[in-house]
């Protein structure tokens with residue numbers, strides 16, 4: 001087990017290239033189950049979630065070959081192999097095996113997913129969708145059993161705007177009989193990306209990216225080639241790092257429109273940002289001003305950037321309030337930031353940050369993926385050395401983060417943890 005060490009205070013300079021989107025990748029890979037021949041996906045990020053899903057595709061009989069960032073998946077020999085335990089527990093997106101396997105085999109057994117603990121993360125809307133399409137769904141000892149004689153298109157209104165439920169219902173519906181309409185659908189760019197892949201496979205989907213998606217079922221889906229979109233959350237994280245500790249940093253391979261809510265808030269804080277077609281240039285700003293943010297469903301401020309943004313606010317002057325309306329308990333990073341001298345208190349679903357406070361290096365633990373990102377932002381700014389444990393979370397979603405930061409001039413490295421440190425980590 002490793003820990004990440006950061007010697008804070010070094011200015012970041014240069015260019016960082018953003019990888020393919022995690023939240024697209026984790027849906028595109030299971031979507032390949034629906035094809036009858038080879039699916040090629042280009043630009044996949046080098047993260048453990050991709051590795052885990054590739055292994056799961058192999059567990060059900062797929063052939064997966066990876067060369068650099070391109071993955072070839074041959075789904076021809078896949079079967080409805082039950083996946084009640086094991087790797088499915090390592091990540092959230094294993095729930096996409098439910099929709100994809102139901103769509104192809106009319107049956108699936110998938111263990112309840114893992115992923116970041118951000119408070120309760122129910123999947124009732126996924127199940128409501130599968131049932132509306134004609135599936136019988138039961139929960140037996142922590143695994144979801146899905147079975148349908150036939151899937152028939154239906155009108156499904158999501159009670160909660162959910163990325164996972166929207167994509168999962170699309171996966172189950174593309175081969176159903178007749179028309180499915182998803183109302184109150186999520187509108188994230190990753191949903192458009194998944195719909196683009198499915199359309200290239202022969203699916204008939206209209207309205208992805210709006211809150212009403214119409215899917216006309218087809219009998220067969222074929223192999224295709226697809227290039228993934230850039231990761232807006234990774235891009236946002238590096239943008240925040242640049243605002244926190246950058247001299248002049250270019251974020252390359254980004255779709256600036258995907259980051260509008262973040263960029264607007266950074267500008268409000270006083271950060272100077274130049275936008276190109278696929279780049280952002282972030283300039284050093286000596287004085288930042290605290291702002292309030294509220295996370296909302298897309299296109300509002302993304303909850304996945306709330307935690308790194310909170311760290312940046314410790315550098316800004318005044319009082320800022322960060323409210324998370326999507327995951328009201330997504331504040332596990334705050335105790336760790338306090339160890340680093342941040343002045344933050346949590347009240348309900350808000351964190352109130354008093355700045356500016358010079359941060360001090362400390363031993364801290366990443367409790368989830370974006371908590372990890374927030375500690376890295378803090379470590380880059382802090383005096384002295386910050387030691388971060390819990391790298392499994394960070395490696396689920398940030399490709400080559402140590403190398404990318406080193407290239408920007410950060411002093412950052414990984415070390416093996418001693419046995420005692422591993423024990424302390426496991427007991428904490």
Ligand SMILES: CC(=O)N[C@H]1[C@@H](OP(=O)(O)OP(=O)(O)OC[C@H]2O[C@@H](n3ccc(=O)[nH]c3=O)[C@H](O)[C@@H]2O)O[C@H](CO)[C@@H](O)[C@@H]1O
Nearest residue numbers: 023093120121122123124125126160161162163164165326
């Ligand atoms: C793999 C992936 O894409 N993960 C993203 C996805 O997670 P995920 O798809 O799990 O998140 P959802 O969009 O489903 O969740 C949004 C909200 O709806 C609630 N909810 C969701 C489903 C459901 O059946 N019932 C229900 O009540 C959740 O508790 C949450 O409060 O979107 C989140 C919100 O943008 C992001 O933080 C995650 O990075």
Ligand SMILES: C=C(OP(=O)(O)O)C(=O)O
Nearest residue numbers: 092093115116304369370
């Ligand atoms: C919460 C996240 O991921 P997951 O849904 O995969 O746990 C995230 O990417 O911030």
